[in-house]
Amino acid sequence: MTSYILRRLLQTVPVLFGVSLLTFAIMHVVPGDPVRLIAGPDAPESVVQRVRAELGLERPLYVQYWTFLARALQGDLGRSLRSRAPVAA
Numbered sequence: 001m002t003s004y005i006l007r008r009l010l011q012t013v014p015v016l017f018g019v020s021l022l023t024f025a026i027m028h029v030v031p032g033d034p035v036r037l038i039a040g041p042d043a044p045e046s047v048v049q050r051v052r053a054e055l056g057l058e059r060p061l062y063v064q065y066w067t068f069l070a071r072a073l074q075g076d077l078g079r080s081l082r083s084r085a086p087v088a089a
Contacts, residue, residue, distance in 0.1 A: 020072065024065050034081050 036043070039051045052058050056067060071078065077087040 020069060021065070024068055028061065037081055 035048055035051045035055065035057065038055075039047050043051075049058075056064060059067075075088060079086055
């Protein structure tokens with residue numbers, strides 16, 4: 001029974017990794033720009049670039065994913081794009 005539980009717990013690691021990768025990929029494939037949602041549709045390009053830099057969206061995808069994973073493992077799921085409130089709250 002102990003070996004069964006241990007195997008099942010070890011199987012959750014690749015499943016959680018796959019779910020996190022799928023979630024991250026979907027967020028980048030969905031049409032629309034979250035920066036435009038935050039900055040507003042009529043925001044000047046300088047504001048858009050500043051918001052993009054604040055969110056880290058100018059970095060390569062693998063760096064963004066690594067940051068996403070590291071923060072998620074610490075319990076920091078980020079902030080809502082609409083209300084800017086912490087998502088975990």
